[in-house]
Amino acid sequence: MNIESIINEDVVSITNCESEPIHIPGSIQPHGFLLAVTVVDFTIAYCSENCLEFLNKTHEELLGIKLDDIFDKKDVINIEQQFNNASQELARPFVLNFGDKSFHVTAHASNEVIVLEFEMFSEEKMELPDIFIQMKRFAYYTERADNLQSLCQDIADETRSITGYDRVMIYRFDKEYNGEVYAESKNENLDPFLNLHYPHTDIPVQARALYLRNLVRMLVDVSYTPVPIFTIGEGAKNNNLDLSLSNLRSVSPIHLQYLKNMKVGATFVISLIHHGKLWGLISCHHSSAKQIPYYIRLSAHLQGIFLSSQIDVRQTADEFELTKETERKIVDLQNLLVKNQNNITDKNTLIKLKDLINSNGVILHFNEANYIEGLLPDEPEIDDLIGWLKLEKGSQNFSTHQLHQHYAGATQIANSIAGVVYLPLSDKNCIVWTRREVEKNIYWAGDPSKAIEKNDENSLLSPRKSFEVWKQAVKLSSSEWKTPELKEAAAISVSIQRQLHLADLMAEEKRYATLNEKLQKSNDELANMNWISTHDLKEPLRKIQMYGSIILEKDGAIIPDSVKENIFRMQNSASKMQVLINDLLTYSKVVNDEKKLDPVDLNTMLQEILLDFKENIEEKNISIQLHHLPIVYGIHFQIRQLFLNLISNSIKFTRPEVTPEISISGEIVTSNKIEFESQKFYKIIVKDNGIGFDEVYKEKVFKIFQRLHSQAEFMGTGIGLSICKKIAELHGGYIEAQGVKGEGAIFTVYFPVDNLSS
Structure with missing residues (x-):
C-alpha cells in the first residue's frame, strides 16, 4: 500500500499571494484530527498524522479500513443517517465516544468524500x-x-x-x-x-x-506546527483534498x-x-x-x-434624515416646475436643481446648449466633459466621486469637478451634477503600498512588518454620493424630461407659428401669381398667336419658308405655354379650394367625359368598356378633373399597331396599406393597352413636371398625374400606377367608402 502525504508545497513557497491555494493546504491545525471517508462504504481515504495522539492508531493503520472498525457501529450509523437527512451536511455537531474520550464531530462533503473533523468534547456549553x-x-x-x-x-x-x-x-x-x-x-x-x-x-x-x-x-x-494529511495514492498533486469548509484547515x-x-x-x-x-x-x-x-x-x-x-x-x-431632507427638496423643485413650465433653464430652477443632492454645480445640457449653475470650470472644459460622458456612458446612468479614475481631463478641473452624477435624458440631452475636490486623510495600519513584500534572499512573499499608523492624503476625490441622493436624482430626471419635452413642444409651436406666417405670405404671393398668370401672361401669349396668324395671312405669299417655319414654332411654343399655365392654375385650384363633399355619380360623370372625347375615340377607333361604378362623396369638379386626365392619357398614349382598348371598372376593397388600418375603399380601375411604361417609374409618374415620354407626338406638361394624385389625397384616398412597357398601363384610384358629405 502506497501511503503519501498530500501537504501542498506550493502553499509554503508562494510567490504570488492572490494565487495561493489556501483551500488545499494538505494539512490541519493540531487541536483536532481529520478523517475523510468514502460516501459509498465509509472507508477511510484520508487521515491526519496526529490520529495516534487521539485514537492510539497511526495513519498507516487507519487508511483503507472502514469507520465502524474503529468506532461503535451505532455511532457510525447515526453519523450516516444525520448526514443523509441534512443533505450531505450535519445539521448539528455530533458527540462520539472512543474509550474514555469524547469527541465533538462535524462533517461536510468534499467532492467524493465526507470530511469528518474531531475535537475534544468540552462540557462547557451555553444552556x-x-x-x-x-x-x-x-x-x-x-x-x-x-x-x-x-x-x-x-x-x-x-x-x-x-x-x-x-x-x-x-x-x-x-x-x-x-x-x-x-x-x-x-x-x-x-x-x-x-x-x-x-x-x-x-x-x-x-x-x-x-x-x-x-x-x-x-x-x-x-x-x-501544521499536521500533514495522508492518503493512499500517487501523491498530493493527484489527491488534493478541498478543505474550504473545514474548521481545522x-x-x-x-x-x-x-x-x-x-x-x-x-x-x-x-x-x-x-x-x-x-x-x-x-x-x-x-x-x-x-x-x-x-x-x-x-x-x-x-x-x-x-x-x-x-x-x-x-x-x-x-x-x-438625508432621505427626508432630499425628498423635501424634490417636492419644492417639482412645485417650481409645475408653476414655471415654460422655462426649465431659469436661474431659480437651476439653483434648486443644484441643491437637490447637495452638489457644488449642475449642468443642464439641452439642445446642444449648456445651462449651468454653481461652481464650474470654463465653457470649453464643460463641453469636453459633456462630450466624453455622452460618448462613453451614452444612455447609462453614471456616478463617481473619483472622476480622475475614468476621465483623463479630470485632473485639470478637480478644484471644481472631482465627482459627477450623469443622467441621460434623451439621445441629445442630459443633466450632470458635480462636486469639487475634498482633500481628506486616511489612516492606515502600515503603509498600504508595502502590504506584501518580497524576501530579498529567496524572492518569497512576506507581509509588512510595520503596523504603525501611516497617514495618506487623498486628493482628486469629492465626497461620496449617497444612495438617497442618487435615488432622488433619478426620480427628478423624469420631471426634467417632461419639462424639456414641453419646452421642445413650445419651441416647435413657435417655429410652426412663424412658418405658418411665412406660408401665408407665400400663399398671398402665389395668389398674385395666379392673377398674373390669368391676366398678364395669358394675354401676351394670345397676342403672339394672333399676330403670328395675321402675318401669315397678310404676308404669307412673300415671306420666305424659313421665316414661316419660325413663326409656326413661335405659335406652337405659345400654345404649349398656355396649356402649361392652364394646368398650373388647375393644380393651384385643387390645392387651395375648400373641401366640401357632395355625392358624385361616377357613371354619369364618365359618360359625360367620354362624350367630350367622342371625336378622338372615333378617330383612333378606341374600344371603351365602362362597367357599373359607385356613387362617391367628393368635390365634383376635382373628381371630374382626375378622370379627365386619366382617360386623356389613355387616349393619347395608344399604340398604332393594335386596336386601342380602355376599360373602367370599380369594386369595394379593404386597403392593405398600414396607414389606413384596414379601411374600406371604392377601387376605381382605368386600364388601357397603350404604350405603357417601365414598372420602376410607378412612383415617379406622379411627380410634378415629370414626363416619361419625350416624343413630339405625345404632348403634355407633366402636371396631369400630379393633379390626379393631389385630388385623390385631398379626398382621403390614394392612387397607384402599374405599367408594362409596350403593353399598357393601369391606374387605380381609391376613394374612402365612409367619406360622408360635410
Whole structure:
C-alpha cells in the first residue's frame, strides 16, 4: 500500500499571494484530527498524522479500513443517517465516544468524500437560559442603538464578553474590499485599532471567497506546527483534498506571518454577509494561544447573524434624515416646475436643481446648449466633459466621486469637478451634477503600498512588518454620493424630461407659428401669381398667336419658308405655354379650394367625359368598356378633373399597331396599406393597352413636371398625374400606377367608402 502525504508545497513557497491555494493546504491545525471517508462504504481515504495522539492508531493503520472498525457501529450509523437527512451536511455537531474520550464531530462533503473533523468534547456549553439572555440583550442593543456604528460597538462588546478574546473588531469593507475597523472592544492595555484602514491585499480574493463559504474560522495558535494529511495514492498533486469548509484547515503561511508581525497569538473570525456579499468580519484577536469550545463559537456566530440581519435596517436608518431632507427638496423643485413650465433653464430652477443632492454645480445640457449653475470650470472644459460622458456612458446612468479614475481631463478641473452624477435624458440631452475636490486623510495600519513584500534572499512573499499608523492624503476625490441622493436624482430626471419635452413642444409651436406666417405670405404671393398668370401672361401669349396668324395671312405669299417655319414654332411654343399655365392654375385650384363633399355619380360623370372625347375615340377607333361604378362623396369638379386626365392619357398614349382598348371598372376593397388600418375603399380601375411604361417609374409618374415620354407626338406638361394624385389625397384616398412597357398601363384610384358629405 502506497501511503503519501498530500501537504501542498506550493502553499509554503508562494510567490504570488492572490494565487495561493489556501483551500488545499494538505494539512490541519493540531487541536483536532481529520478523517475523510468514502460516501459509498465509509472507508477511510484520508487521515491526519496526529490520529495516534487521539485514537492510539497511526495513519498507516487507519487508511483503507472502514469507520465502524474503529468506532461503535451505532455511532457510525447515526453519523450516516444525520448526514443523509441534512443533505450531505450535519445539521448539528455530533458527540462520539472512543474509550474514555469524547469527541465533538462535524462533517461536510468534499467532492467524493465526507470530511469528518474531531475535537475534544468540552462540557462547557451555553444552556438554554444563557441563549435566551443573549437574544434578549441583542434586542436591547437594537432598541438602544440609533445608528449602525453604535450597534456594531454593542456587538463587539458582547462578542468579547462571550468569547474572552483580548480584542474584538467589527471590520467593514469598502467597494474595493479595503477594510476599516468600524467598531472595537479591547483590553485597556492594548493600543486602539479603531478607524484604522487595511488594504484589500491583507485579505486577498481567494480568502474572501472562503469567508463567504465558511462563516466561522478559528486559529488556536499562530505558532502551531501544521499536521500533514495522508492518503493512499500517487501523491498530493493527484489527491488534493478541498478543505474550504473545514474548521481545522491549516492557515496560509503568509497570514500566519502577518499575525505574528501584529503580535497576535490566536484569532477567531465570523463572516458578516449582506445581500450575498462579504460586508465585513467580526475579527477576534488574542495575545496568546486560545481555543474556545464549539458551543461558544456557535454563540458568537449568533452575534454575527444578528448583526447581518440589521445591516439594511441600520443603514436605512442612518440615511433616513438625508432621505427626508432630499425628498423635501424634490417636492419644492417639482412645485417650481409645475408653476414655471415654460422655462426649465431659469436661474431659480437651476439653483434648486443644484441643491437637490447637495452638489457644488449642475449642468443642464439641452439642445446642444449648456445651462449651468454653481461652481464650474470654463465653457470649453464643460463641453469636453459633456462630450466624453455622452460618448462613453451614452444612455447609462453614471456616478463617481473619483472622476480622475475614468476621465483623463479630470485632473485639470478637480478644484471644481472631482465627482459627477450623469443622467441621460434623451439621445441629445442630459443633466450632470458635480462636486469639487475634498482633500481628506486616511489612516492606515502600515503603509498600504508595502502590504506584501518580497524576501530579498529567496524572492518569497512576506507581509509588512510595520503596523504603525501611516497617514495618506487623498486628493482628486469629492465626497461620496449617497444612495438617497442618487435615488432622488433619478426620480427628478423624469420631471426634467417632461419639462424639456414641453419646452421642445413650445419651441416647435413657435417655429410652426412663424412658418405658418411665412406660408401665408407665400400663399398671398402665389395668389398674385395666379392673377398674373390669368391676366398678364395669358394675354401676351394670345397676342403672339394672333399676330403670328395675321402675318401669315397678310404676308404669307412673300415671306420666305424659313421665316414661316419660325413663326409656326413661335405659335406652337405659345400654345404649349398656355396649356402649361392652364394646368398650373388647375393644380393651384385643387390645392387651395375648400373641401366640401357632395355625392358624385361616377357613371354619369364618365359618360359625360367620354362624350367630350367622342371625336378622338372615333378617330383612333378606341374600344371603351365602362362597367357599373359607385356613387362617391367628393368635390365634383376635382373628381371630374382626375378622370379627365386619366382617360386623356389613355387616349393619347395608344399604340398604332393594335386596336386601342380602355376599360373602367370599380369594386369595394379593404386597403392593405398600414396607414389606413384596414379601411374600406371604392377601387376605381382605368386600364388601357397603350404604350405603357417601365414598372420602376410607378412612383415617379406622379411627380410634378415629370414626363416619361419625350416624343413630339405625345404632348403634355407633366402636371396631369400630379393633379390626379393631389385630388385623390385631398379626398382621403390614394392612387397607384402599374405599367408594362409596350403593353399598357393601369391606374387605380381609391376613394374612402365612409367619406360622408360635410
